[in-house]
Structures are given as structure tokens and as C-alpha cells.
Amino acid sequence: MSQVVFAFPGNELLAQQITAAIHGEVGLLTMRKFPDGESFVQVQSEAAGKPVIVVATLNQPDDKILPLYYLCKKLKADGASVITLVAPYLAYMRQDKSFHPGEVISADYFASLVSTFVDRLITVDPHLHRHRSLSEIYSVPCTVLHSSNLIAHWITHHVDHPVLIGPDSESKQWVSQVAAKINAPFIVLEKQRRGDRDVRVTAVHAEQYESHTPVLVDDIISTARTMMATIKHLQEIKLRPVVCIGVHALFAGDAYEQLRDAKAAAIVTCNTVAHFSNQIDVSELIIQSLKDTP
Secondary structure (H helix, E strand, O other): OOOEEEEOOOOHHHHHHHHHHHOOEEEOEEEEEOOOOOEEEEEOOOOOOOEEEEEOOOOOHHHHHHHHHHHHHHHHHOOOOEEEEEEOOOOOOOOOOOOOOOOOOHHHHHHHHHOOOOOEEEEEOOOOOOOOOHHHOOOOOEEEEOOHHHHHHHHHHHOOOEEEEEOOHHHHHHHHHHHHHOOOOEEEOEEEEEEOOEEEEEOOOHHHHOOOEEEEEEEEEOOOHHHHHHHHHHHHOOOOOOEEEEEEEOOOOOHHHHHHHOOOOEEEEEOOOOOOOEEEOOHHHHHHHHHHOO
16 A cells, blocks of 8 residues: 655655655645644545655754644544654754753653654654663654765765764764774864853864864754864864764754854755755665665
């Protein structure tokens, strides 16, 4: 039985690629806001007895989660056999503990909510730190896809003599994996975060790589403060201009413009979140995962 693919607004291109690749049906729906800000959702395609794929990357999640909930609940009420959520970027993964008394552990609560209205989740490089896998907080089957091979391929074809730089200790495991794939050295920054927009970094022993091109790789670029602090630090020790690579292009406010003005040699992201910096395509990863699953 063919699968019905619904595209959340802004996810139409990936949904079209998925539909064509799996020979699925295009799911038609309408989403809009009432004048008072409440969400309107209307499903216009037949879903009874059919497996459904909903494509919805979850940047700006507070604007999306309620309409997504309504859509999935309606599809299930209409008799959809299975609902697979394809969320290339998965929100609410960084607040995975209470850092101060009274703080909500939003990663756990968000996972619990999403697990009530989808049957399966596919995502790319979620920010796993204190949780070793999504199964620790999601109660539905989860497929985690990794962009490291694609990033390594891009670096190989665009960067001369790279040295990879991880922004903090959390990044060491996957930055080292990318470095190993291209036989390049890597270092990990020592970072102090004093607030959402106050970051201090030190690249220990970075001076030995003066003949290399620094490639700063991070999973999420939000305020870009870490990358800007790194660029400044590496400029001070006379390294080459920095290539900045991020998996998820969140770019809060004018973060992209500030990073560009910091004189990054290049700013490159995966297309898990649509942005004009997207140069690394993850669509085939997602499509292959869908094909591999009965």
C-alpha cells in the first residue's frame, strides 16, 4: 500500500523528494491561523488504512508543535495505520537536565508529548549529550541519521589541508569521527559559557596548525557566539580564516550576519533547516531510511 506524504509548511521540497522516491501519494492539507492566533488544520486527503509520513522540521517549535499535534491526531482519527514523523531538526534536546533549581527538563517533556501522537520518528543528528539515545526519552521507535559522511565529503572537496575544531567536549566524539574519515587532525575547544550570548573559548595548542585551514564543526548554529569567539581567538594566534560548518542552521536573529561580519571564510550548513547557507543535502539519508523500513 502506498504511503501518503504530508508536508508541514516550509517542508514541501523534502516532502516532494520523499514522495517521488517511495512512489507515495501527495497528502493535501490546509494550515493557517485564525485572527486570534489559534491554529486551523484541515486534512484533504484520504488516510484511512494507509501509512502516513509527516515531514516537519522542528525549528521554531513553539509555533509548530500544536498544529503538528492537531494534524497527527486527525490523521489517526481518520484511520491512518502508522504515522511517521520526519523531523530533520529535532527541537528541545539541549535542556536535558535542571541546571538550576526549578528549571523544566524540556527535552523529556517534549519527547513525552511527541510520543503520544506519532508512531515513529526519523531525525538527523539530534543534540544528544546526557542522553545516550533518543529511546531514553522517546517511547516510540526512533531512527537517528548522521551527517558526518556528508560533511566529510564536503570538506574533502572544498577545503585545503583542514584541521577540524570541535566547539566543546560534547562535540569530541563526532568531530573526531569526521576527522578520521578524511584523515585530518582535530582539536577540541575549552569553552566557558557565561550566558546565552557570552561565550569564551580557548584552542589549546592550535598554533601548531598554522599551515592548516581551521574547520569549525558544530551540530547547531543558533546565536553563533561560540563560532564568533573561536574566529576571534584563531585570528589572534594568526591561523588561517575559519570555515564554519553547522548541521542545523537555526541562526537566531542576526546571527548569520554577525558570523559573516566576523570574517568567516565560509558558512556552510546541512539542509535540515532551510537557509541560504545550505550546501550539504541530507535528503538521500532520509529517503534511504524510509525505504529500508517496512
